[in-house]
């Protein structure tokens with residue numbers, strides 16, 4: 616059942632992607648734009664952000680298990696409260712390349728519905744489910760791949776901070792966007808926990824992003 620911005624999501628199934636990441640499919644449909652996210656509640660009322668996407672034609676998120684809250688979402692939860700969709704959607708003409716970690720696989724499916732994109736997945740550990748995307752395993756292979764990327768009109772990177780940095784080093788000067796995965800407390804601009812420094816001052820990932828142009832962000 617979806618009531619305005621409040622969500623009550625029923626977990627349909629989970630699919631293990633690699634050592635620590637799962638795709639979680641929901642029964643309910645959420646009307647969202649690619650790039651938007653939801654805040655989901657874990658048992659201790661800690662809210663966590665997850666970029667919205669699809670898998671097997673269901674609304675889905677990708678979850679990297681980092682602690683008790685994310686473990687609960689993957690292993691125990693049947694119904695999950697939350698709110699969303701939040702943040703700004705993203706849409707670009709031309710042909711883009713998404714460079715993502717397994718935590719963004721479901722987001723890639725949402726981008727494919729409205730934009731012309733190829734997808735490159737970089738994973739630290741072996742992939743445990745069949746993927747239709749080009750996938751490189753390990754840092755060395757990922758760096759090799761980055762050095763020989765074909766030209767695209769734009770690029771969007773979504774993964775760990777170290778993945779963002781290494782992609783920026785290789786793609787600086789091109790039209791590159793980053794979907795940031797900062798810590799978020801509220802998702803609605805109230806707690807200021809998601810502040811990032813940009814060329815035009817402090818911005819908040821939840822209300823100004825979560826997607827920013829690379830040359831807008833301060834990298835030092």
Ligand code: FES
Nearest residue numbers: 802804806807821
């Ligand atoms: S998460 Fe609270 S202001 Fe962005």
